[in-house]
Amino acid sequence: MTETDSRLALSKSQRAYRWIKERIASQQFTPGYRLVLGTIAAELQMSVVPVREAIRQLEAEGLVTFERNVGAHVSMVDERRYSASMQALSLVEAAAVALAAPELSAADLRRAREINQHMRDGLDHPRGFDPHAFTVLNQEFHATLYRACPNPRLVELVDAEWARLGNMRDSIFAFVPDRARESVTEHDAIVDLIERGAPVTEIEQQMRRHRAGTLQAFLSTTHPDQTVTLPEL
Amino acid sequence: MTETDSRLALSKSQRAYRWIKERIASQQFTPGYRLVLGTIAAELQMSVVPVREAIRQLEAEGLVTFERNVGAHVSMVDERRYSASMQALSLVEAAAVALAAPELSAADLRRAREINQHMRDGLDHPRGFDPHAFTVLNQEFHATLYRACPNPRLVELVDAEWARLGNMRDSIFAFVPDRARESVTEHDAIVDLIERGAPVTEIEQQMRRHRAGTLQAFLSTTHPDQTVTLPEL
DNA sequence: CGGATCGTCATCGTATACGATTTCGGATAC
DNA sequence: GTATCCGAAATCGTATACGATGACGATCCG
Numbered sequence: 050m051t052e053t054d055s056r057l058a059l060s061k062s063q064r065a066y067r068w069i070k071e072r073i074a075s076q077q078f079t080p081g082y083r084l085v086l087g088t089i090a091a092e093l094q095m096s097v098v099p100v101r102e103a104i105r106q107l108e109a110e111g112l113v114t115f116e117r118n119v120g121a122h123v124s125m126v127d128e129r130r131y132s133a134s135m136q137a138l139s140l141v142e143a144a145a146v147a148l149a150a151p152e153l154s155a156a157d158l159r160r161a162r163e164i165n166q167h168m169r170d171g172l173d174h175p176r177g178f179d180p181h182a183f184t185v186l187n188q189e190f191h192a193t194l195y196r197a198c199p200n201p202r203l204v205e206l207v208d209a210e211w212a213r214l215g216n217m218r219d220s221i222f223a224f225v226p227d228r229a230r231e232s233v234t235e236h237d238a239i240v241d242l243i244e245r246g247a248p249v250t251e252i253e254q255q256m257r258r259h260r261a262g263t264l265q266a267f268l269s270t271t272h273p274d275q276t277v278t279l280p281e282l
Numbered sequence: 283m284t285e286t287d288s289r290l291a292l293s294k295s296q297r298a299y300r301w302i303k304e305r306i307a308s309q310q311f312t313p314g315y316r317l318v319l320g321t322i323a324a325e326l327q328m329s330v331v332p333v334r335e336a337i338r339q340l341e342a343e344g345l346v347t348f349e350r351n352v353g354a355h356v357s358m359v360d361e362r363r364y365s366a367s368m369q370a371l372s373l374v375e376a377a378a379v380a381l382a383a384p385e386l387s388a389a390d391l392r393r394a395r396e397i398n399q400h401m402r403d404g405l406d407h408p409r410g411f412d413p414h415a416f417t418v419l420n421q422e423f424h425a426t427l428y429r430a431c432p433n434p435r436l437v438e439l440v441d442a443e444w445a446r447l448g449n450m451r452d453s454i455f456a457f458v459p460d461r462a463r464e465s466v467t468e469h470d471a472i473v474d475l476i477e478r479g480a481p482v483t484e485i486e487q488q489m490r491r492h493r494a495g496t497l498q499a500f501l502s503t504t505h506p507d508q509t510v511t512l513p514e515l
Numbered sequence: 516c517g518g519a520t521c522g523t524c525a526t527c528g529t530a531t532a533c534g535a536t537t538t539c540g541g542a543t544a545c
Numbered sequence: 546g547t548a549t550c551c552g553a554a555a556t557c558g559t560a561t562a563c564g565a566t567g568a569c570g571a572t573c574c575g
Binding site for chain 1: 558559560561565566567568
């Protein structure tokens with residue numbers, strides 16, 4: 050028998066897990082979308098048992114909410130949770146990028162600049178600004194920087210936190226397009242810092258400020274009247 | 283019927299989840315311990331299905347490792363993963379405590395000092411130093427500080443990370459009892475900082491240094507020969 | 516006409532069943 | 546004595562089945 054057969058074969062529960070996660074990430078399943086076990090099982094041509102397992106895992110990650118005897122739905126992200134999660138992401142990612150900085154190759158930095166250039170191009174696209182495309186590029190840019198972090202656990206944490214936020218991430222740039230422009234500028238500044246070998250703490254600070262700006266922009270749309278004071282970390 | 287009946291009734295999968303997690307936390311299930319579905323199901327008087335779900339959740343949290351067609355076991359924590367996780371904890375907890383500092387009441391601080399005093403007492407206990415008891419108190423001390431953090435997500439992250447590390451946490455103080463003494467001193471310094479209303483960034487730095495000291499001590503036992511250089515965040 | 520009650524349907528939660536896979540020990544060959 | 550192969554036992558993975566629970570609408574009463 051071939052080695053690859055059973056080793057690489059994904060269990061059904063894992064297939065279900067990936068399938069659902071994929072849908073959530075790609076916004077086909079938006080927050081509040083109800084995940085009916087039987088329906089998903091039928092769609093994937095399996096029984097409900099593996100689907101339940103998959104949903105439990107997603108629940109543990111915070112992407113899905115399970116209500117006893119009622120069912121599961123894609124987690125709603127209210128503003129409070131969102132900004133809390135965003136702040137957590139900010140802190141962890143800042144550290145990850147700072148630690149990654151010395152590891153980044155010239156190619157990595159080139160790629161980061163390239164992505165950022167695409168983002169800049171998108172700002173004045175003849176067909177209008179596309180927040181979704183911008184957001185995807187934004188994630189790629191950030192991923193390019195933090196993925197090189199030598200601490201794999203930090204990378205996991207950043208990935209997980211980003212997945213949680215994925216649900217609402219488009220909305221920021223859709224509602225506050227000006228923030229997109231600022232973002233691109235700050236991205237360049239960050240790459241500059243890394244390229245010139247700035248101290249890690251400085252890079253960390255810069256990353257935190259960058260994220261804080263985005264969060265601030267988000268909060269100003271949800272609470273336009275009150276001035277929200279961000280914790281100063 | 284009473285309201286509380288079905289609302290508060292835990293599903294079997296949740297019971298299994300808590301039961302297993304409890305055992306892992308209390309070291310009854312040590313790293314490598316094999317979790318056999320049928321056995322656990324019999325013990326809890328339920329079928330294997332809920333147990334599987336529970337284990338999947340624990341897997342998503344990193345406490346348990348599942349191997350296809352082989353079974354589940356409590357995650358082994360090799361030094362690399364351990365120090366990575368420890369560093370992640372250090373960064374997140376430092377931020378959490380810094381943010382919690384302004385929220386801490388006089389009673390909280392009193393309690394923290396109290397716990398720390400117990401730890402100090404344990405150092406010169408007539409019956410000898412008990413690393414396990416010390417570790418429990420250590421966790422309580424830290425929890426007292428970071429639990430007040432206004433960002434619930436950060437608290438979750440710290441809790442989760444601490445659970446992951448739980449498996450090996452005793453060993454540090456068991457192998458390096460001198461570190462325990464240092465720890466107690468540093469704890470007081472941290473409470474001092476908070477009490478006197480030091481800037482959050484300073485508190486964050488202090489927390490990071492505190493954790494780094496413990497990690498350093500741990501690494502010096504596992505790699506006594508080489509000098510491990512810690513990332514300077 | 517509004518609200519409470521009851522029955523039905525959709526869906527969940529878990530037990531049981533069984534095929535699939537791995538593990539492990541013993542038998543056999545060298 | 547060691548290596549290899551085979552078969553049984555242990556365990557996993559998933560389908561199916563069915564009781565339990567909650568959602569929702571129809572009906573009945575005030």
